[in-house]
Amino acid sequence: MGLPLQAHDVVLISGGPALRSFEKFKKASHDKYWGNFIDSALTRAAELKKEQPREDQIVWLVFRPSYTSRSSEDQQDYLKIIEERGAMVGLTPIYFDNKDQLFTLLRRDGSRDKPKISRLEYFGHSNKKCWMFDYSNRVDGGALEPLVVHVDDLEKISGSSFTPKAECVSYGCHSGEEFSQRWRMVVGRPMVGAVGKTDYSDGGMPKLSNGKEGSWVY
Template sequence: MRFLILLSILFPVTSGAADTREHVILCGGPALRQWEDLRHEDEQHDRWWGNFIRASTLRMAQIRLEHGKEANLLWIVYRPGYVHRAKSDGKPYPQWIESQATKRNCRLIWVKNGEEAIDAINALPSRSIHTFDFFGHSNRHAFMLDYGSEIMAISKAWIHERDLSKIRGSVFHREARCQSYGCHTGESMSRSWRRKIGNRLIGAIGKTDYSGVGHGLMPTVSGSWTR
């Protein structure tokens, strides 16, 4: 018995789940160009279809530099937005996104609503999420996975701050770094995230700007970032 106790001290049994480190990127879809062309020039979004996709891949590169080239990347992408934009533009955007996932050795999960996105997050092992990033449209109360891909200026898929209680806070590491690159998230949703998930969510006070992502720059904010 003493020998077994000694072995357990020298060679403790560890859980594989405890060693799992996941880096989750949630990506919303673009509006249709035909709707955006009807807006005043200063209010247009998504003239380029790939703002959120390119921002996602820039973040993947950052994660691999910070956490190693074998870091586990999980990319949760709202598929209907890219299907609608692909049909409108005559381009195979979903296939291009799948190619990007393969190129970067990340797991791609297509979702069609907020519930499926939450299910994908909840399926991860306890305390495994070390980073979480959202790229997409948002307002102060919600991540908008869809915005204007079917109806101009209307969202048909989202994760509202009221939905955050559906996310298992236990899947996040206690020191997980979470950030939303959507507009206005820091004005309300960051507080709800902290209260319901348990981690801080870096969010924007003001609008975010994706105009630099095509030049290798992460989105910026018109105001400031807050936790």
């Protein structure tokens, strides 16, 4: 009788949507649909459930403040909808309100309570320098410092929180142009990211935008 396999966590992170009051009149208008980063993460969760070892657990982290403010704007209870959609694939969202809370949630020691991370995937707004959880939500066209994971913040994420063969993916725009490389250097695990923009408008998993010579890179 062998020892039970060590369980790991698969972490999916959903950033928040922009407010339409900021975006409505722009040429490149973001987030007409509020749930791009929710639906894509849940689509991926359903895929991963078929692939991953049974003992591993999917942990779904959702940036709450942007959904709260978008709820006020659209007069819909999006947090309730998020929880209902999560339940359809057997997931309960774990909310975080700023990047410090995210860093705490990512701090793992391999114990039963804090298993190491075997996979991490991000769905949300980004550019080559950072993940922007609240893009165009509290300020027009930008994101507030406590709600941005900038490349200079990556030293707050320890590589020892991940398994040696952990895989990471950022499905945000332009992550493959610098963020991925800095992640690999600082966190010590490879991260796939996009060169160019990513497009969530067709629903499900994001894809590289048409018309640009984009690619997925490490």
